[in-house]
Amino acid sequence: xxTIKDVAKQANVSVATVSRVLNQKGYVSKQAERSVKNAIKSxxxxxxxxxxxxxxxxxxxxxxxxxxxxxxFFPELAxxxxxxxxxxxxxxxxxxxxxxxxxxxxxxxxxQQKYADGLIIATGTDSIEHILSTNIPVVALDRYISDHIxxxxxxxxxxxxxxxxxxIAQGCQFIAHLRGPKGVTSADDRYTGFxxxxxxxxxxxxxxxxxxxxxxxxxxxxxxxxxxxSIDGIFAGSDVTAAGAMRAAYQCKRAVPKDVKIxxxxxxxxxxxxTPSLSTIQQPIYEMGQQAAKLLMMMIEKKELPxxxxxxxxxxxxxxxxxxxx
Amino acid sequence: xxTIKDVAKQANVSVATVSRVLNQKGYVSKQAERSVKNAIKSxxxxxxxxxxxxxxxxxxxxxxxxxxxxxxFFPELAxxxxxxxxxxxxxxxxxxxxxxxxxxxxxxxxxQQKYADGLIIATGTDSIEHILSTNIPVVALDRYISDHIxxxxxxxxxxxxxxxxxxIAQGCQFIAHLRGPKGVTSADDRYTGFxxxxxxxxxxxxxxxxxxxxxxxxxxxxxxxxxxxSIDGIFAGSDVTAAGAMRAAYQCKRAVPKDVKIxxxxxxxxxxxxTPSLSTIQQPIYEMGQQAAKLLMMMIEKKELPxxxxxxxxxxxxxxxxxxxx
DNA sequence: CTGAAAGCGCTTACAG
DNA sequence: CTGAAAGCGCTTACAG
Numbered sequence: 001x002x003t004i005k006d007v008a009k010q011a012n013v014s015v016a017t018v019s020r021v022l023n024q025k026g027y028v029s030k031q032a033e034r035s036v037k038n039a040i041k042s043x044x045x046x047x048x049x050x051x052x053x054x055x056x057x058x059x060x061x062x063x064x065x066x067x068x069x070x071x072x073f074f075p076e077l078a079x080x081x082x083x084x085x086x087x088x089x090x091x092x093x094x095x096x097x098x099x100x101x102x103x104x105x106x107x108x109x110x111x112q113q114k115y116a117d118g119l120i121i122a123t124g125t126d127s128i129e130h131i132l133s134t135n136i137p138v139v140a141l142d143r144y145i146s147d148h149i150x151x152x153x154x155x156x157x158x159x160x161x162x163x164x165x166x167x168i169a170q171g172c173q174f175i176a177h178l179r180g181p182k183g184v185t186s187a188d189d190r191y192t193g194f195x196x197x198x199x200x201x202x203x204x205x206x207x208x209x210x211x212x213x214x215x216x217x218x219x220x221x222x223x224x225x226x227x228x229x230s231i232d233g234i235f236a237g238s239d240v241t242a243a244g245a246m247r248a249a250y251q252c253k254r255a256v257p258k259d260v261k262i263x264x265x266x267x268x269x270x271x272x273x274x275t276p277s278l279s280t281i282q283q284p285i286y287e288m289g290q291q292a293a294k295l296l297m298m299m300i301e302k303k304e305l306p307x308x309x310x311x312x313x314x315x316x317x318x319x320x321x322x323x324x325x326x
Numbered sequence: 327x328x329t330i331k332d333v334a335k336q337a338n339v340s341v342a343t344v345s346r347v348l349n350q351k352g353y354v355s356k357q358a359e360r361s362v363k364n365a366i367k368s369x370x371x372x373x374x375x376x377x378x379x380x381x382x383x384x385x386x387x388x389x390x391x392x393x394x395x396x397x398x399f400f401p402e403l404a405x406x407x408x409x410x411x412x413x414x415x416x417x418x419x420x421x422x423x424x425x426x427x428x429x430x431x432x433x434x435x436x437x438q439q440k441y442a443d444g445l446i447i448a449t450g451t452d453s454i455e456h457i458l459s460t461n462i463p464v465v466a467l468d469r470y471i472s473d474h475i476x477x478x479x480x481x482x483x484x485x486x487x488x489x490x491x492x493x494i495a496q497g498c499q500f501i502a503h504l505r506g507p508k509g510v511t512s513a514d515d516r517y518t519g520f521x522x523x524x525x526x527x528x529x530x531x532x533x534x535x536x537x538x539x540x541x542x543x544x545x546x547x548x549x550x551x552x553x554x555x556s557i558d559g560i561f562a563g564s565d566v567t568a569a570g571a572m573r574a575a576y577q578c579k580r581a582v583p584k585d586v587k588i589x590x591x592x593x594x595x596x597x598x599x600x601t602p603s604l605s606t607i608q609q610p611i612y613e614m615g616q617q618a619a620k621l622l623m624m625m626i627e628k629k630e631l632p633x634x635x636x637x638x639x640x641x642x643x644x645x646x647x648x649x650x651x652x
Numbered sequence: 653c654t655g656a657a658a659g660c661g662c663t664t665a666c667a668g
Numbered sequence: 669c670t671g672a673a674a675g676c677g678c679t680t681a682c683a684g
């Protein structure tokens with residue numbers, strides 16, 4: 001690797017001068033600048049990022065914490081974060097935490113040792129101390145941590161109301177809600193929205209916890225069909241659990257959407273791959289990831305944040321699982 | 327941040343001694359060791375990874391190149407790579423290249439400036455010069471680059487034969503193959519396997535290019551049904567394109583598996599989320615990602631590689647889209 | 653406008 | 669067994 005010394009020698013100046021033209025900082029004569037630039041080009045010199053890091057105590061690295069990138073909600077988010085970060089010259093380190101505090105702590109330690117500039121946290125753990133006690137910028141994505149941490153979420157409650165009212169408008173008389181895990185902010189908010197819509201319209205309903213995974217949801221829905229044969233609408237807490245409900249309907253010989261209408265939540269690409277295609281509440285996933293990255297980079301650059309709360313509207317996406325009666 | 331100097335002062339030794347106990351290298355008296363260890367603990371000292379990097383010219387960073395993490399094949403691979411890397415103290419940087427050479431080159435440059443230790447390349451671009459000309463260790467995952475680069479793939483051809491013969495065994499008389507993009511090694515190999523099986527059994531068939539995306543596959547399959555109404559079996563080049571075929575069958579009112587049997591390739595979790603669930607050729611995705619990471623780390627540690635070619639067997643996973651006649 | 657020097661936080665020959 | 673010193677490749681006061 002060629003270093004700043006090689007460039008200085010070739011250009012017949014000191015390393016200080018090379019550094020000045022590199023950073024466009026301080027006075028440099030036209031002539032010196034020209035010969036340095038030539039030397040840089042002819043040697044194909046690229047400054048060593050590690051040496052810069054050591055001096056500046058920054059690295060251009062940001063950590064992205066997700067529970068598990070295999071969970072289909074997170075890749076789209078990760079893509080958005082990475083795009084936004086890369087466009088500003090940052091690099092993103094992927095951290096799968098399985099929502100385990102111990103893993104989060106390990107990642108935080110390793111990242112701090114590398115002078116990571118910031119963290120985007122899209123995972124939920126019970127304890128938040130280890131996050132609050134870190135001294136690097138953090139933004140919370142798709143979850144709430146604390147009022148002191150900038151937060152990017154979607155309108156989970158309003159979206160859940162839209163979903164439920166859509167089912168009601170489609171004529172559903174007995175609606176089941178497959179709710180996500182208790183204690184997970186988004187799942188709780190969706191539940192609250194469901195409850196409110198149901199009460200506003202006095203519709204028969206039942207709520208069951210179905211995690212965020214397909215297996216659990218499939219079993220839960222099957223049990224539901226057995227216990228309450230007259231269920232004709234399902235609001236699933238996520239698109240993945242909606243897919244589970246569709247599988248259960250198939251197994252129990254209920255036609256979708258004819259016998260039972262189903263709507264999910266998230267708007268991940270899975271929904272369009274299902275047959276029939278899944279109606280859902282679309283979160284602007286890409287925009288959310290992008291926003292989180294932008295906020296983090298503003299914090300890193302010590303800019304004032306316009307707000308600590310960024311809530312994105314959801315939109316009702318009507319596809320095949322909730323429409324008509326075919 | 328507390329530094330090695332602080333520790334040295336607290337322990338009443340020189341920084342050299344502290345460094346020695348940190349690295350368990352060189353002679354240190356029991357007594358010095360004890361007082362250094364105490365100082366480290368009481369100050370909660372963590373060595374600065376950047377300073378170490380600068381000296382050693384390594385960083386513990388590996389780059390993972392994928393076309394797009396949103397494509398559902400890659401998250402499982404990424405998870406495996408990240409798990410294996412983290413367990414050995416490496417950190418993985420996510421690089422979405424969109425299979426564009428220009429993006430790959432940019433990432434390579436940035437990573438080299440950070441003293442990245444290695445690259446796992448799971449993307450295909452036409453040119454490979456920029457990869458060959460890099461001087462850091464590289465392993466190719468799910469693609470072939472060159473004989474000089476360790477490669478981890480699955481038995482695409484054999485898997486395709488299994489898929490095709492399975493459809494034949496299920497009684498299919500006219501089989502369509504939705505092949506992946508030409509020039510992509512895995513897609514080409516699957517096509518070759520299909521051809522071979524078809525010829526061995528003299529079955530009517532048709533091949534059409536359907537990319538690796540759902541939209542294209544859906545349209546292609548619809549056209550196929552229109553043109554060749556007697557198609558009763560589809561071997562899709564990936565699980566995603568199989569999902570597209572299922573959507574097309576739905577639109578064209580062909581029951582799956584009764585009227586047309588479908589099998590995919592990959593074994594991503596999507597297959598289990600579909601209704602009916604998707605028969606497929608399962609690649610050991612996690613093991614492949616893990617193996618790639620392990621090979622890369624061996625190269626980084628200058629260990630001899632047992633082989634440059636690591637081919638994993640696929641397994642036929644019979645689920646609902648290809649069985650019975652219901 | 654420019655260079656010598658100190659410093660970022662480590663590691664490792666080299667003397668002793 | 670231990671410390672002073674040089675060096676990894678940069679950047680930036682400080683003098684001139």
